[in-house]
Amino acid sequence: MRWADFFPSRTMALYMAQMFLTRTFAILAGLVLILQMMDVLTESGAILAHAGNGEAEVWRYMSLRTPQIIATFLPFSVLLGTILTLATLNQNSEVIAMKASGLSAHQVLAPLIVASLGVSLISFSFNDRIVSRATATLQAWKGVEYGPLPVDHGDRSGVWVRDGDDLIEAVQIRGRGDATVLSDLTIYQRQGSNLRAVVTAKRAVRDGQGWRAEQVERFDVASDRLEQLTRARFGQGVTPDQFTLARVVADEMSFGELYSAVNALNTAGRPTKALEGALWHKLSGPLSSVLMPLLGAVAAFGVARSGKLFLRVVIGMALGFAYFVADNFALAMGNLGAYPPFLAAWACFLLFFCIGEAVLLRTEE
Numbered sequence: 001m002r003w004a005d006f007f008p009s010r011t012m013a014l015y016m017a018q019m020f021l022t023r024t025f026a027i028l029a030g031l032v033l034i035l036q037m038m039d040v041l042t043e044s045g046a047i048l049a050h051a052g053n054g055e056a057e058v059w060r061y062m063s064l065r066t067p068q069i070i071a072t073f074l075p076f077s078v079l080l081g082t083i084l085t086l087a088t089l090n091q092n093s094e095v096i097a098m099k100a101s102g103l104s105a106h107q108v109l110a111p112l113i114v115a116s117l118g119v120s121l122i123s124f125s126f127n128d129r130i131v132s133r134a135t136a137t138l139q140a141w142k143g144v145e146y147g148p149l150p151v152d153h154g155d156r157s158g159v160w161v162r163d164g165d166d167l168i169e170a171v172q173i174r175g176r177g178d179a180t181v182l183s184d185l186t187i188y189q190r191q192g193s194n195l196r197a198v199v200t201a202k203r204a205v206r207d208g209q210g211w212r213a214e215q216v217e218r219f220d221v222a223s224d225r226l227e228q229l230t231r232a233r234f235g236q237g238v239t240p241d242q243f244t245l246a247r248v249v250a251d252e253m254s255f256g257e258l259y260s261a262v263n264a265l266n267t268a269g270r271p272t273k274a275l276e277g278a279l280w281h282k283l284s285g286p287l288s289s290v291l292m293p294l295l296g297a298v299a300a301f302g303v304a305r306s307g308k309l310f311l312r313v314v315i316g317m318a319l320g321f322a323y324f325v326a327d328n329f330a331l332a333m334g335n336l337g338a339y340p341p342f343l344a345a346w347a348c349f350l351l352f353f354c355i356g357e358a359v360l361l362r363t364e365e
Helices: 010-049 055-091 094-098 104-143 254-268 274-301 309-336 341-364
Strands: 155-164 164-175 179-193 194-207 210-220 225-234
Touching: 010 055, 010 104, 055 094, 055 104, 055 274, 055 309, 094 104, 104 254, 104 341, 179 210, 179 341, 194 225, 194 274, 254 274, 274 309, 274 341
Parallel strands: none
Antiparallel strands: 155 164, 164 179, 179 194, 194 210, 210 225
């Protein structure tokens, strides 16, 4: 049996795929337009509150927020586009005609599954290249309360590291490994929960197993005395990875960047279970679009004149939304360490694939 034999005729396959894609992206456009307007109304006050901001900054916010909304609601749009397409085909008795010609339920759905696979590939590329960068930029912009953003040279900023009882804050970190340079340091020297001294330094570099700070000021809390020091050592045993890998946000990184960060954290002996779950979900999330024709297929089969078409549409929507709820729950359990990373990302996909197949086979009988 050739692969072409698994599909309806070329004309019918293209007709179904075009109908599915048109409805999916029309629904997505409507959702993005409505949700973006509501979001801008919520945030515009904070944006315009910063002196010098105006209409250009509002449009800039929209350009950064729109990719996030698209990434979030594309799977929902695929589900609704699937149900609307299949319900229309059922209402017009086109599904009955295809079944009468000898096509199975899987063959009827084949054009939609292939089209949704293309949507998944587009979704992954869009998330990887555009959404991650927009999210990182938007979070940095929110961090400065919608003020001017500093030039991004790939440096890390605002990192806190614990050294025994002491706390170390570095405003900026450049480089990696032994070439790491810390700028604008503040070291809170503590004994238990009591603060003993506050040390500030302009710059610190790696020195053996610790760090050497330059242009140092030390304020002793007990004596209320400020000392000026040329240099000082601190952080014996604190590794550069504790600064450079202290803040890894999965949503702000591409698949390749997150994969490299997880490997580096593993090498440094740091916990990575939550990040591994997020890494796998960067694959399973976009691929969820392939499930939607299967979960919404219940709307396609059954005689429309029976009066149960609306009930079938509701069941299809319920299955699709149940998947999204279960997927978010599993991912949250993975972040808490209750589920292994692979299970957190893929369990719901495999479970609802089996549910969709069971419903489809039941319908076929």
